[in-house]
Amino acid sequence: MSYTPKAASAATAAVNRAAVALYDFADREDFETSRRGLVAPIPDGKIPLADGSLLFDASSTAFLNGDAEAPDTVNPSLWRQSQIIHEPGLYKVVDRLYQVRNTDTGNLTIVEGDDGLIVIDCATSVEAASAAMALFREHVADKPVAAVIYTHTHIDHYGGVKGVVDEADVASGKVPIIAPGTIASFDKYAIGENVVAGNAMSRRGSYAFGVLLDFDPHQVCSCGIAIANPGKKTITYISPTDPITETGQRRTIAGLTFEFLYAPDTEAPEEMHIWIPELKALTCAENANHSLHNIQTLRGARTRDARNFARYLDETIERWGADVEVHYGPHTWPVWGNSKVVAFLESQRDTYKYIHDQALRLANQGYTPLEAAEVIRLPEVLGRKWFNRDYHGTLHHDVRAVFTKELGMWDGDPVSLHPLPPVESATKWVQLVGADALIAEGRRAVEAGEYRWAVEVLHTVVFADPENQDAKELQADAYEQMGYQVEGPQWRHIFLTAAKELRQGVTPARFASASPDTVLAMPLDILFDYAAIHVIGEKAAEVDVRINYAFTDLDETWNMWVTNGVLNARRGASPDAQLTVTGPKRALVGAVLQPSTAAKLAEAGQIKLEGEAAALDAYAGVLDVFDTDFAIVTP
Numbered sequence: 043m044s045y046t047p048k049a050a051s052a053a054t055a056a057v058n059r060a061a062v063a064l065y066d067f068a069d070r071e072d073f074e075t076s077r078r079g080l081v082a083p084i085p086d087g088k089i090p091l092a093d094g095s096l097l098f099d100a101s102s103t104a105f106l107n108g109d110a111e112a113p114d115t116v117n118p119s120l121w122r123q124s125q126i127i128h129e130p131g132l133y134k135v136v137d138r139l140y141q142v143r144n145t146d147t148g149n150l151t152i153v154e155g156d157d158g159l160i161v162i163d164c165a166t167s168v169e170a171a172s173a174a175m176a177l178f179r180e181h182v183a184d185k186p187v188a189a190v191i192y193t194h195t196h197i198d199h200y201g202g203v204k205g206v207v208d209e210a211d212v213a214s215g216k217v218p219i220i221a222p223g224t225i226a227s228f229d230k231y232a233i234g235e236n237v238v239a240g241n242a243m244s245r246r247g248s249y250a251f252g253v254l255l256d257f258d259p260h261q262v263c264s265c266g267i268a269i270a271n272p273g274k275k276t277i278t279y280i281s282p283t284d285p286i287t288e289t290g291q292r293r294t295i296a297g298l299t300f301e302f303l304y305a306p307d308t309e310a311p312e313e314m315h316i317w318i319p320e321l322k323a324l325t326c327a328e329n330a331n332h333s334l335h336n337i338q339t340l341r342g343a344r345t346r347d348a349r350n351f352a353r354y355l356d357e358t359i360e361r362w363g364a365d366v367e368v369h370y371g372p373h374t375w376p377v378w379g380n381s382k383v384v385a386f387l388e389s390q391r392d393t394y395k396y397i398h399d400q401a402l403r404l405a406n407q408g409y410t411p412l413e414a415a416e417v418i419r420l421p422e423v424l425g426r427k428w429f430n431r432d433y434h435g436t437l438h439h440d441v442r443a444v445f446t447k448e449l450g451m452w453d454g455d456p457v458s459l460h461p462l463p464p465v466e467s468a469t470k471w472v473q474l475v476g477a478d479a480l481i482a483e484g485r486r487a488v489e490a491g492e493y494r495w496a497v498e499v500l501h502t503v504v505f506a507d508p509e510n511q512d513a514k515e516l517q518a519d520a521y522e523q524m525g526y527q528v529e530g531p532q533w534r535h536i537f538l539t540a541a542k543e544l545r546q547g548v549t550p551a552r553f554a555s556a557s558p559d560t561v562l563a564m565p566l567d568i569l570f571d572y573a574a575i576h577v578i579g580e581k582a583a584e585v586d587v588r589i590n591y592a593f594t595d596l597d598e599t600w601n602m603w604v605t606n607g608v609l610n611a612r613r614g615a616s617p618d619a620q621l622t623v624t625g626p627k628r629a630l631v632g633a634v635l636q637p638s639t640a641a642k643l644a645e646a647g648q649i650k651l652e653g654e655a656a657a658l659d660a661y662a663g664v665l666d667v668f669d670t671d672f673a674i675v676t677p
Contacts, residue, residue: 045542047260047522050114053491054523058114061529065119066426072332076126076375079134082181084145087130089173097169097275098145102257103128103264113259117529123333123433124263124531127374132177135370138298139323140182142174147251147270148198148372150174150206151325153318155296158188162316162325163372164202167275171202187211188296192221192282193327193372194310195232197560204278204559212280220293221282222304223312226565228282231311233564235343238572241668244551247341249674252535254542254549261538266433266531267333267373277557286314289357303361305354307347309335315358322367324383326358330390332374333433337397338443340532345447348440352395359387386429393430396420397437401444410453411445436530465677468505477503477510484516488523496520504544508676517675518544540675551670562631566593566600570611573602573634573665582664583607587657590615591634592624602634604661620657625649637662 050058087100106128112121130144138154142165150171151162159178165171179185187207192200203219211217221228236243248254251270255261264270284293286302293300303315309328316325328335329351338345369383370376377386397418404414415438424430432438445453452459461467472480480503487496497520503513518541525537542549564572587604592615601616602609615622623633623640629648633640637658643649651658 043546045256045546047115047258047538047541048519050526051491051523053493054526055114057491057527058112058117061527062118065122065431066428067118067122069428072126072375072428075378077129078375078378080129081132081134081140082177083129083131084173084177089145089169091169091274095274097167098130098269100128100130103269105257105259106263115260115526116263117527117534119431119529120263120266120433120531120534123266123428123431127264127267128269130269132174132181133375135376136321136323136368139318139321139368139370140178141370141376142177143375144269145173146170146198146202147265147268149268149374150202151370151372152178152182153298153321154183154185155188155298157185158296159183159185160189160191160295160298160300161187161206162191163193163199164190164206166198166201166277168202168205168278169275171205174202175206187217189217189293190219191300191316192219192228192232193316193325194222194313195228195235196310196328197232197236197277199372200232200279201275201277201557203280204276207280209280212283215283218284219280219282220284220286220300221312222286222302222314223306224285224287225282228285228312229563229565230568232279233560234568234571235311237560237564238568238575239342241670243342245670245672245674248551249536249539250340250532252531252539254539255535260526262531262535264531265535267331276559278559279563281563303354303358305329305350308350308354309346311344315354317362317366319365322365324358324362324366324369325371326355326369326387327372329355330369330387331371331434332429334393334430334435334437334440336435336443337394337440338446340439340536345443347447348394348398348401348444352391352398355387355391355394359384359391363387389424389427389430393420393424396424397440398444401441402448405445405449408454410455411442412453414445415439415441432528432530432533434530434532436528436533464505468502471502472506477507477513481510481513481516484513484520488516488520491523493520493524493527497524504675505677514544514676518542543675548671548673561635562628564631566596566598566627567611569631569634570600570602570609574609574611576635576665576668577604577607577609578664578666579607582609585660585664587661587664588616588619588621589657589661590619590622591630592622593627593630594624595626595628604664619653621651621653621655623649623651623658633658637665 089098091097106125112118133141140152142150146165148165150165153160207217251265252262289303291302299319301317305313313327337348363384366383368376368378377383400418418441480499484496484500500513500517521537522541525534528534582604590601592599599615600611602611640658644651
């Protein structure tokens with residue numbers, strides 16, 4: 043269904059014109075440095091998918107070409123950032139260090155060793171990674187991959203790994219995969235974050251990253267740190283084989299030295315910085331970007347420690363600040379020159395520490411998270427730096443996240459401790475005030491440009507009566523103008539997707555983080571955790587199911603039982619099991635997560651069932667099916 047957003051209102055146009063004064067538009071250096079070292083563009087500006095559709099098409103962002111001023115529908119700071127990051131291609135950073143940028147959510151970095159390539163982060167998808175490797179081999183060097191390095195546990199840094207390396211070469215030990223934390227810990231956070239809460243995260247992510255919208259000055263310009271492509275990409279995973287658990291550990295690969303600074307509980311639960319002394323090249327992974335980062339992601343993830351961002355950036359400056367000549371990241375573009383790199387890292391360090399310290403200062407004065415977020419502003423020496431702007435995280439939600447990290451989910455106001463559920467509260471307000479009066483106030487607020495108030499008032503009517511089209515249309519108008527005004531692309535996408543959904547209904551999902559490859563890669567404890575969150579508690583309270591699962595290829599058996607409304611599992615066989623299911627992990631994953639398929643798997647000879655097959659029916663009867671397109675802007 044085609045979708046045509048509305049124009050910017052006069053109020054929005056005025057807000058965006060006034061915003062120009064907030065930023066240093068005279069500073070044009072980023073336009074030059076972001077294009078420095080271009081070796082070759084993506085062929086035809088396209089990355090195809092197997093079905094003939096496109097993962098990436100540079101023509102979709104052609105409206106960003108040139109130096110056109112921001113339209114009224116885009117915050118001028120976000121427009122500038124989007125113009126900078128939309129040039130796709132292979133870039134030379136320094137001798138022997140290259141990046142393929144601006145084709146996917148994350149960069150793919152290639153270090154050319156004496157007799158092999160070291161790939162640092164792998165983009166999000168096999169298609170993007172394969173295209174990046176082909177471009178490098180065509181224009182630079184056709185050498186084998188000697189090692190893969192994951193800087194941290196996020197999907198846009200490992201998802202394309204099977205487009206970089208053959209899994210058999212990793213399994214044989216020929217190609218190590220180096221990553222921060224123990225192997226078990228990395229697997230836990232990489233797989234657990236993207237699978238166990240993956241359905242909710244994917245739905246929220248579809249809002250935050252604009253994947254349900256089109257590239258257009260009225261919709262998506264960029265996701266702030268990259269050009270996110272919405273195609274149905276292939277996401278893969280291979281567990282690390284070579285863990286980094288201490289700062290100062292080194293590896294010599296293809297004639298080059300890689301020294302690591304272990305930085306857990308920062309932008310990801312497991313993360314590390316990498317120093318290559320021969321190249322005087324440094325990456326701080328996502329702890330230093332051409333953007334403010336998230337202390338709490340809007341897609342949903344564990345709250346991060348802003349103080350740790352600052353702590354590990356300072357340690358990095360202390361260790362390598364005297365020698366570094368270039369900083370390259372897994373997003374955006376590099377920083378060159380010792381003084382500029384150090385100034386960049388110091389400014390990012392102080393930004394995160396300022397957010398942390400000022401949030402807690404106001405918390406100790408009795409401010410709630412929202413109250414603090416409304417008044418904290420970065421000092422000009424930090425806030426005027428383009429790389430500290432709100433292109434990924436925003437100052438507003440980062441301040442609130444510090445409260446969450448340090449003080450928990452309650453904001454301290456008794457009224458928020460046990461509120462009525464949204465529908466019940468909305469219904470009571472409509473009964474008290476009247477839907478017509480609330481809609482009239484919403485319309486007045488929209489016409490006055492009071493959009494934040496308008497969406498709050500109209501939310502009450504929509505949740506009390508989701509069929510009230512007048513309220514939905516008005517709320518969509520308000521959300522749309524809020525999206526046009528904000529600097530943060532995730533806020534923009536959330537507001538604009540909300541507007542689209544209010545007008546047209548839910549757009550089917552285009553992306554899911556719980557890919558088949560990721561599910562199959564789950565360690566067994568996480569596999570059973572994932573199964574457990576599908577259990578419908580009230581139904582499971584009435585059953586007693588006990589099943590042994592024997593994983594023949596892992597030489598490991600687990601026993602699982604469902605009683606008291608919960609699913610538990612532990613290593614070892616249980617003598618009380620009603621049923622034993624035997625087979626390789628690839629087949630048993632299906633029997634654990636979709637027990638209704640077990641009979642067909644047994645008939646096909648993929649698994650073996652011994653005991654009471656009815657136990658599987660009882661188990662299947664208590665499992666929930668997640669809706670990938672659950673409602674967000676309506677009840």
